Amino acid sequence: MSKRIVFVSQSGNVMKSTLAAAMAVEATINDLDCAIADLDIEHRTSLQLSEQRSSLGITPTLKVYGVSSAKQAIDCFNDEALQIIDAPSRATSATTVISKNADLIIQPVPPSKKDMDLAIESFYKLSDAGIDVNKMLFVLTRVGSQVELKNAINYLSQVQINNQKINILTSALWEKVAYRGAINDGYVITETQYATLNGNAKAVIHQILTLLLK
Numbered sequence: 001m002s003k004r005i006v007f008v009s010q011s012g013n014v015m016k017s018t019l020a021a022a023m024a025v026e027a028t029i030n031d032l033d034c035a036i037a038d039l040d041i042e043h044r045t046s047l048q049l050s051e052q053r054s055s056l057g058i059t060p061t062l063k064v065y066g067v068s069s070a071k072q073a074i075d076c077f078n079d080e081a082l083q084i085i086d087a088p089s090r091a092t093s094a095t096t097v098i099s100k101n102a103d104l105i106i107q108p109v110p111p112s113k114k115d116m117d118l119a120i121e122s123f124y125k126l127s128d129a130g131i132d133v134n135k136m137l138f139v140l141t142r143v144g145s146q147v148e149l150k151n152a153i154n155y156l157s158q159v160q161i162n163n164q165k166i167n168i169l170t171s172a173l174w175e176k177v178a179y180r181g182a183i184n185d186g187y188v189i190t191e192t193q194y195a196t197l198n199g200n201a202k203a204v205i206h207q208i209l210t211l212l213l214k
């Protein structure tokens with residue numbers, strides 16, 4: 001049976017495309033058929049990374065469909081076991097449509113008050129549109145220190161929508177020059193030169209996949 005994850009956010013540069021690509025790589029190396037629908041018409045980050053990997057001979061290659069609307073994003077898949085939609089930032093109406101057709105809705109969120117407040121507001125809007133709060137997940141990204149992480153988890157865990165808390169992934173992703181460098185070179189965040197950083201990224205991705213497949 002297919003499962004679908006969508007990465008959405010109001011804020012830009014929060015690691016949506018970064019997580020989508022790393023998840024596709026991890027799924028593929030674990031023999032899970034996987035594709036990404038790249039809904040970001042302006043940036044085409046996922047599509048470009050896939051082309052960069054193919055041209056440099058980096059494996060596994062990524063299967064990415066470039067789509068131009070929420071409807072196309074939903075319709076483009078071919079029964080892949082794991083279907084990932086990489087949405088652009090600030091795409092409010094498309095976000096609602098793709099979220100209604102998802103098993104898990106992930107908002108990567110850096111630990112600034114501005115980003116966290118925007119992310120909270122987005123989940124309120126999705127709930128108002130009838131989407132189940134249980135399908136929503138915050139993943140803290142670009143975190144600078146343990147104290148910052150603790151404070152951010154504390155802030156987000158106060159949020160309740162219809163008396164329900166929103167899920168927060170216990171693993172988080174750190175702001176690291178090596179992640180940026182890997183992406184520049186066509187790799188994903190589980191493929192840096194540093195085993196600890198790769199392990200940290202894998203932990204986040206496997207925790208998400210476990211939630212999705214349970």
Ligand SMILES: Nc1ncnc2c1ncn2[C@@H]1O[C@H](COP(=O)(O)OP(=O)(O)OP(=O)(O)O)[C@@H](O)[C@H]1O
Pocket residue numbers: 009011012013014015016017018019040043045087088089141142173174175176177179180183184
């Ligand atoms: N953990 C990290 N540490 C340092 N730099 C990072 C990290 N994650 C991502 N980056 C850098 O930030 C850039 C933007 O990340 P990404 O494209 O994943 O964000 P996005 O949420 O998809 O942005 P957009 O809203 O434009 O779609 C990456 O290309 C990379 O250079």
Ligand SMILES: [Mg+2]
Pocket residue numbers: 016017018040043045086087088
């Ligand atoms: Mg993106």
